Amino acid sequence: MYKYDAIDRQLILDRVEQFRDQVRRWQAGELTDDEFRPLRLQNGLYIQRHAPMFRIAVPYGMMNSAQLRKLAHVARQYDRGYGHFTTRHNLQLNWPKLTDVPDILAELAEVDLHAIQTSGNCLRNITTDQFAGVAADEVIDPRPLAEILRQWTTFHPEFAFLPRKFKIAISGSQEDRAVTWFHDIGLHLKVVDGVTGFTVIVGGGLGRTPIRGQVVRDFLPWQHILTYCEAILRVYNRFGRRDNAYKARIKILVQALGVEEFGQLVEAEWAHAKDGPATITQAEYDRVAAHFGAPAYATIAAVNTAFEEKKAAEKAFARWVDRNTHAHKVPGYAAVTLSLKPHGVAPGDITSEQMEVVADLADRYSFGELRISHEQNVILADVRLADLHAVWQQAKAAGLATPNIGLLTSMICCPGGDFCDLANAKSIPIATAIQQRFDDLDYLFDIGDIDLNISGCMNACGHHHVGHIGVLGVDKNNDEFYQVTLGGRQGYEARLGKVIGPSFSAGEMPDVVEKIIQVYLENRHPDERFLDTLDRIGVDPFKNRVYEGRAHGKAKQKETA
Amino acid sequence: MAQLIQQNNVTVDAWTTLEIGEGETPDSVALPAGKVIFPLAVWQARKAEIIPGREHIGLLLLPDDKVEDVAADLAHFAVVAVHFPKFVDGRGYSTAALLRQRYHYQRELRAVGDVLHDQLFFMQRVGFDSYALKDGKDAIHAIGKGFAPFSETYQASTDQPAPHFRRRTA
Ligand code: HEM
Ligand code: SF4
Numbered sequence: 001m002y003k004y005d006a007i008d009r010q011l012i013l014d015r016v017e018q019f020r021d022q023v024r025r026w027q028a029g030e031l032t033d034d035e036f037r038p039l040r041l042q043n044g045l046y047i048q049r050h051a052p053m054f055r056i057a058v059p060y061g062m063m064n065s066a067q068l069r070k071l072a073h074v075a076r077q078y079d080r081g082y083g084h085f086t087t088r089h090n091l092q093l094n095w096p097k098l099t100d101v102p103d104i105l106a107e108l109a110e111v112d113l114h115a116i117q118t119s120g121n122c123l124r125n126i127t128t129d130q131f132a133g134v135a136a137d138e139v140i141d142p143r144p145l146a147e148i149l150r151q152w153t154t155f156h157p158e159f160a161f162l163p164r165k166f167k168i169a170i171s172g173s174q175e176d177r178a179v180t181w182f183h184d185i186g187l188h189l190k191v192v193d194g195v196t197g198f199t200v201i202v203g204g205g206l207g208r209t210p211i212r213g214q215v216v217r218d219f220l221p222w223q224h225i226l227t228y229c230e231a232i233l234r235v236y237n238r239f240g241r242r243d244n245a246y247k248a249r250i251k252i253l254v255q256a257l258g259v260e261e262f263g264q265l266v267e268a269e270w271a272h273a274k275d276g277p278a279t280i281t282q283a284e285y286d287r288v289a290a291h292f293g294a295p296a297y298a299t300i301a302a303v304n305t306a307f308e309e310k311k312a313a314e315k316a317f318a319r320w321v322d323r324n325t326h327a328h329k330v331p332g333y334a335a336v337t338l339s340l341k342p343h344g345v346a347p348g349d350i351t352s353e354q355m356e357v358v359a360d361l362a363d364r365y366s367f368g369e370l371r372i373s374h375e376q377n378v379i380l381a382d383v384r385l386a387d388l389h390a391v392w393q394q395a396k397a398a399g400l401a402t403p404n405i406g407l408l409t410s411m412i413c414c415p416g417g418d419f420c421d422l423a424n425a426k427s428i429p430i431a432t433a434i435q436q437r438f439d440d441l442d443y444l445f446d447i448g449d450i451d452l453n454i455s456g457c458m459n460a461c462g463h464h465h466v467g468h469i470g471v472l473g474v475d476k477n478n479d480e481f482y483q484v485t486l487g488g489r490q491g492y493e494a495r496l497g498k499v500i501g502p503s504f505s506a507g508e509m510p511d512v513v514e515k516i517i518q519v520y521l522e523n524r525h526p527d528e529r530f531l532d533t534l535d536r537i538g539v540d541p542f543k544n545r546v547y548e549g550r551a552h553g554k555a556k557q558k559e560t561a
Numbered sequence: 562m563a564q565l566i567q568q569n570n571v572t573v574d575a576w577t578t579l580e581i582g583e584g585e586t587p588d589s590v591a592l593p594a595g596k597v598i599f600p601l602a603v604w605q606a607r608k609a610e611i612i613p614g615r616e617h618i619g620l621l622l623l624p625d626d627k628v629e630d631v632a633a634d635l636a637h638f639a640v641v642a643v644h645f646p647k648f649v650d651g652r653g654y655s656t657a658a659l660l661r662q663r664y665h666y667q668r669e670l671r672a673v674g675d676v677l678h679d680q681l682f683f684m685q686r687v688g689f690d691s692y693a694l695k696d697g698k699d700a701i702h703a704i705g706k707g708f709a710p711f712s713e714t715y716q717a718s719t720d721q722p723a724p725h726f727r728r729r730t731a
Pocket of ligand 1: 053085086087088204205206208348414415416419421422459460461
């Protein structure tokens with residue numbers, strides 16, 4: 001992975017000192033709360049229900065074992081011994097003291113970690129595919145360009161105070177694992193006639209106005225990505241709405257102008273910068289790409305007999321291999337997903353002890369590196385098939401081997417009403433109740449691939465819009481209710497789910513999910529996944545079951561007059 | 562009164578900014594003598610009156626004002642002031658970048674309004690060279706620490722047109 005050089009490191013140290021001085025001035029009354037707020041937000045620090053929350057960046061999800069050990073230490077020393085991986089490659093601490101944050105930042109800087117621009121109305125952390133560099137379906141490794149973009153976003157002088165936050169995602173594989181259709185800018189790397197470049201998507205987003213992004217440029221050679229992003233950002237910075245925070249994202253501007261007119265403004269702006277000094281040089285690309293070279297893979301057989309034998313002998317191991325490992329482009333290796341979705345724990349939570357176990361596993365079995373996925377799990381990207389059994393046993397002992405990746409209980413879930421001031425409803429207890437209801441592994445495996453995503457309010461931190469089943473906390477007369485959507489999905493065919501009808505109380509939710517699953521099981525054809533059945537039979541059968549015996553919500557009967 | 566910072570010093574402001582009062586319009590407002598900064602609307606309406614006989618003319622741009630609309634007039638101005646109604650309104654950064662980079666405006670470019678310590682670095686980078694620091698803020702500390710919190714910069718901007726990657730030696 002990318003190793004910081006003296007300059008990269010110096011900038012982080014400078015940031016620590018800058019923030020220390022900002023905290024001091026705030027405490028001395030030289031900065032008002034209003035003046036301090038955007039500054040602390042741009043260092044990942046925001047005040048929530050119980051305490052400040054503090055978001056640490058894991059740029060494009062890559063980390064080494066020393067960094068994870070430091071996070072374990074920080075969580076133990078300054079918090080309650082655990083952290084929470086978010087859907088955007090960040091680690092969030094729920095209980096730090098504001099006045100400790102300069103010291104936390106100083107400790108993090110020792111291992112090149114920081115909290116730069118993890119919150120606030122600025123260019124945020126760049127996200128990408130958790131299997132970048134190893135996925136069998138990869139076209140181009142997005143990480144060198146993600147790092148080049150990270151540097152460009154860091155302390156960008158013109159775009160530090162945008163109308164609203166701005167998120168960029170890059171994907172370089174056939175399957176889109178980076179939710180690029182729902183980012184402010186989504187970038188798809190591809191090769192056209194031997195030239196590497198991007199399809200540039202703008203104006204996507206979830207949140208309270210979920211909108212699928214639109215292609216603003218079908219193909220942009222890679223050298224131009226910085227100048228092109230500058231052009232997009234300048235148009236947005238100048239013309240994005242600032243009168244209403246709910247209408248300030250770039251998606252609203254793109255909708256208001258139409259993507260054609262927006263694209264014309266961008267192209268006109270870009271014409272001035274194109275081929276200018278910010279055009280990326282081959283030398284710079286090569287310099288950065290050298291950091292992402294393949295690790296020292298051994299030349300081993302694609303099939304490992306001992307591994308096959310263990311799989312045949314131990315059903316539990318076979319299950320885990322089935323769900324929690326991913327095809328690797330190098331023969332004899334696999335990528336492993338360590339599940340942070342054990343039943344009964346808030347999705348994405350990880351204790352300091354678990355972080356240390358993961359760091360050890362990474363050192364022993366995966367070249368000392370790991371990744372964070374937007375599904376809130378941890379990935380060991382380069383494990384030999386021969387080592388999988390040992391990894392499984394050690395992960396299992398640490399509670400990190402729930403074989404549920406892609407299954408119903410491996411939900412995405414936001415912190416919700418337990419932690420978040422903006423919440424309409426709690427979300428973690430809903431996740432837990434559903435996990436308890438579906439605690440039987442045979443049943444879960446039988447149900448198969450399904451994404452269930454939960455958000456505690458329309459800000460959609462839990463990506464409920466793109467869950468096959470989406471659950472959204474809503475407020476009805478000061479009571480917590482849940483609205484259900486069906487049919488959302490991520491990937492290249494990304495789509496928003498549709499609301500099925502009136503909302504439910506918390507107590508009803510496990511039943512509702514169970515009924516939806518039953519309709520699927522009763523109707524599915526062999527080899528049909530949940531989504532396939534849903535697409536084939538439509539949402540009415542699901543509605544009718546869920547709202548059976550209720551006054552409202554069932555599908556309208558066709559009039560037979 | 563804001564404290565005007567120029568070249569790392571607090572200096573005396575020789576300019577006054579024309580304000581359009583109650584009941585006045587850009588067409589009706591009296592044009593004072595001396596070194597005056599005129600709002601864009603006044604400039605556009607009264608250019609022909611303003612230009613003759615004045616040695617020093619200033620222009621005030623609000624966040625909504627489009628630089629493109631005055632691009633052809635820039636040679637007239639000894640100072641362009643860009644207004645930040647709130648420091649979190651970042652449109653002025655693009656205004657400044659356009660003035661310097663696209664229209665090659667060379668003379669004083671002043672940040673006015675809600676101008677604070679922690680934004681000076683960004684302002685300097687996009688091309689401001691004069692800063693009306695908000696009243697009551699510590700100008701000495703701002704001069705000492707506000708302009709150079711970081712020892713290097715990655716991106717190209719007005720103050721450093723070459724991005725860091727083009728300046729690497731190794
Ligand atoms: C409790 C603290 C949190 C607060 C107050 C919060 C607040 C918000 C708000 C207000 C938005 C909507 C912004 C907009 O549409 O302009 C948002 C979006 C988002 N949040 Fe959070 N959030 C929190 C925690 C999290 C966590 C823990 C995650 C990850 C699990 C997360 C992931 C996201 C994502 C991915 C979006 C983007 C949705 C989009 O595309 O618009 N947030 N958050
Ligand atoms: S979705 Fe709503 S409740 Fe959940 S974390 Fe985001 S803002 Fe809070």
